[in-house]
Amino acid sequence: MLALLVFGLSCASAQAAETVALQTSFTPNRLGASTTIGFGFTIGSTTGGLPSPLTHVSLRMPKGMNYVTTTLGLSVCKPELLSEKGLSGCPPNSRLGYGSAFVEVPFGSASGQEIPEIQALMGPAHEGNIVVLFYANGLAPVYAQIVFAGELLPGEGAFGGNLDTTIPEIKSVTNGPPVSIIKVKSTIGPEHLTYYKRVHGKLVGYKPQGISLPTKCPRGGFPFSAQFTFLDGSQVIANHSVPCPPPTHKKK
């Protein structure tokens, strides 16, 4: 899988521009099958310094994905409970995926780094759209738990859905500069998730059904495209395609 690297369209050409590499995957990558969508991005700067803090990501996903028959997110997690109690405030059947992030925390002349855990959960629908809540749990050097939401909007053209996510400004310290996100990877899908249902009065664990892949693969693979917006106002578009799976030969 080759990630396309696209340079930022900075307002002032003399300024540093952000660069983004997008990576996406399906596990398993099998036509018509329930899958786990993996997505990740790495942000850099043309000057080699810290990139401007990320404020918004719009991740466009391929057409023909079956968002309707998935059993992911059978329960809803309330954002206020997630903020207050963390993951324990939400039912297990609201989990959609998980991941991690790598951020640079500008402390004085030096900068710290941390890898907070990210959880994706089903939030209350907004105007009929599916809402994905992201819970970032940072422990050191900045102790912070952040909840932010992505809304699954209908896609256009080659894209069937658009996960539109606004990222809040994360202060390193009170009145300090915001942290810069360098790398994020997350999943949406049943991989490593366990849901629970009652069978004869007992709670039984099971794997939920993921979003299903289309039964046909478009020429060139399944296209993803993401638009990144930064605090300095610059925007970067990065594209990536998941290759078509090899054809399966049926036994005669």
Next chain:
Amino acid sequence: MGTKSSRPRATARLRISSAALALGAVATATVFGAGAAGAASPHARAARSVDLNDTANLHLQNKHGIELKEGGTAKGNLGGPLYLQLKVTSTRSVTANVQVYPKGGSISGNAKASYKVSGSTATFSGTLAITKGSGTYSKAKASALKFSGTIQRSNDAVTVHVSGPMAY
């Protein structure tokens, strides 16, 4: 539940004697505004209408790609086996084909609906147009029936509701 009605007319099962038919076949066809097929029939009837208010509880029969195939029994004025193919067209919309087999015929229709997920259930709401009928319902016609329903996301069981006037 809906109500069935018939428009009064000279159309209601008018019997024409064979002699009269022989003498005035052309005139009869003109009076009834019918073509060759209409003229050949000794019977004519007025369009009837029924106010649908039918509900069906359906279970998943087959799932293929972005399509759910559901089956069950409709209850209401057009009670009988009902089949629904629900196709996802975007994160917020679905299309559907519906076939119902009431006593004496069948009716098919296409629907477009908006779709939204709310935890363990998803709902859809839109309109249904009748496209085809057979038997008693061979002239079934309706263009904007209300079409709505709920999907239990854990097992894809669907409850579908159709309401509005249909001529046949």
